Amino acid sequence: VTDWLLNSAAMSNVLSSVRDVSERIFLEDVPSARLYLSQVISALREQLQLHFTYRPYTRVNPTRDVVIEPYFLKIFKQRWYVTGLNIRDKIIKTYALDRMEDVAIGSEKFTIAPDFDAENFVKDSFGIVFTQADPHDVLIRANTRRAKYMRALPLHHSQREEIHDSFSDFHYRLRLTPDFVQEILSLGPDVKVISPPELKAMVTEALRSALDQYGLK
Structure with a gap:
């Protein structure tokens, strides 16, 4: 404060x-x-x-x-x-x-x-959706351009970065909530969820639903 x-x-x-x-x-x-x-x-x-x-x-x-x-x-x-x-x-x-x-x-x-x-x-929530679910170890891969933005303004206080030649891996410890899924979707093709599989499924389902709005599969 x-x-x-x-x-x-x-x-x-x-x-x-x-x-x-x-x-x-x-x-x-x-x-x-x-x-x-x-x-x-x-x-x-x-x-x-x-x-x-x-x-x-x-x-x-x-x-x-x-x-x-x-x-x-x-x-x-x-x-x-x-x-x-x-x-x-x-x-x-x-x-x-x-x-x-x-x-x-x-x-x-x-x-x-x-x-x-x-x-x-x-502490284990991304935004304002608070649940009693257990937090997960999350791994998100970002291209070098997006990594610069995420490095300057971390998505969560638990963020930890591993820098590679053509991408960065960002590690988090947090709960899997809808507002976190929306944040990932807002980053577009610059990022990819590597783990856990539950989060990959949530993001994939959200993308499918979005494509359905346009009659695409």
């Missing part, structure tokens, strides 16, 4: 002095930080329950009267997410702040289970 704040402050200082060329500077938007981030942080700090209505993209009708005990926040691909214990379902769930409505901080305090460690909870 300290590093992130320092980077943000440094960027703010730079941008505040370039108003005369602001029409030629294009920034990425983080819309989910505008409405409810301060409320969620307050509930997180005070360990108070969070009440809201949720509109997931996977359903037409919103889920009303959602109550969670917020455990931690994470920003991923320009969106803020809060993860916590859903009181009604008694399981830990993740919610995107830009899909939350009518957010209110409750008056009932909670205590996080002593055996819960937020850093350990997220």
